[in-house]
Amino acid sequence: MKIVFIGASSLAIATAQQLLRADHEVIIIENDKTVIDRLMPEIDCVFLHGNGSKPAILKETDPESIAVLFCLTKSDEANIIASLVARSLGVKRVITRIEDPEFEHICVGLGLTDTIVPTLTNARYLANIAAGHNILELSAIFRGNIKLFNFIASASEAGPVNELDLPKHTRVIFAYRNDQFLPLDSDSKIEPADELVLVSTADDYEKLQGKWGNGKAQN
Template identity: 45%
Template sequence: MRTVFIGAGQVSIETAKALVEKSHEVIIVENDKTKIDELSDDMDCSFLLGDGSRPDILREVNPEHTDILFCLTDSDQSNVIASLVGRSLGFKRIVTSIRDKQFAGICHELGLTDTIIPSRTISRYLVDMVGGSKNVELSTVLKDEARFFMFIAEEEDAVVVNELKLPVDARVVCYYREGKFAHANEDTALRVGDEIVILTHSKSLNELEKRWQPKLQKENPSE
């Protein structure tokens, strides 16, 4: 698998190192030459000096041959812009990191479905720890070919779960309505705006992604 990271922050570095150890191809785009010089001695991956939100820079990493673009700089605005530029250039999948929660709604409106909020993930973990519960690492649950897929329900998805016509190896396991968690079964009535979580076999991810790909994505005017 080929991955590109925009921003050489700690998350990018640790993730990149883990991917390299698993023999994945990794490229890190960073606009600080000093940082690249420091990291290049310890990391067996490629580096590209430049602003990762610029189209000319992202074209250099061959979007059509990249599996995932991670936008992980310290700037929410830069990450959003880089994600939109990456989408226009044809990257297959884009992950956008944001720190300010008010950007979450904007990312949704822009069709940036793979948005992560690190502070929210950490805070939930700590709250559970204080509550005395034993947290289960996701990696210990998703073994073999099991995968999670999430999408936000549009008008055509506001149906009973068993009417979604999912692949045979996919099941809706839960959903979030106005930020509140709830279990789901075949008779659960979904509403517009619900965040739906599906447990599926990895072979069905492509079908699910094609069905619920960002509807706001437009054709590249240059094509």
């Protein structure tokens, strides 16, 4: 599987190293040549020097063959632009890093629904630790081929949860409405713009992706 990173951040390098250990093909695009020169002896992957938001640079990676492209530069704006360019070139899945949560809804509006907000995620995690809560990693809870999938409900999905057309092994577990957590059961009502969180299997995930695009799938 070919994975491409735009921006050689510490997050990108740590993720790339794990992917390389799993025998995936990794390409890192970095605009700073001194960063590439420093990293090349440390990580055995392909480096491309250039601006990852430029179509000419992305075309060197054969975009249609990329399984996942991570946009992990320090600039939210650069990550959003690079994500849009990558989508236009046929990249199957694009993950966009943003630091400012206000950009999240903009990303959704642009069709960039696979977003990560590391600072906000880490802040919530640390706040829970400080409050004495026992935090379990998802990897410790989910076994086998279980995945989470998020998508934003449209008007066509509005109505009772039990009327939502889902694959056999998929269930809605909760939602976010106006950024507020909302537990759901089979009789709960879905409203347009609700962000629904589903638990599913790897096989059903492909069906979900076919129905709702990339959504925000998570292992």
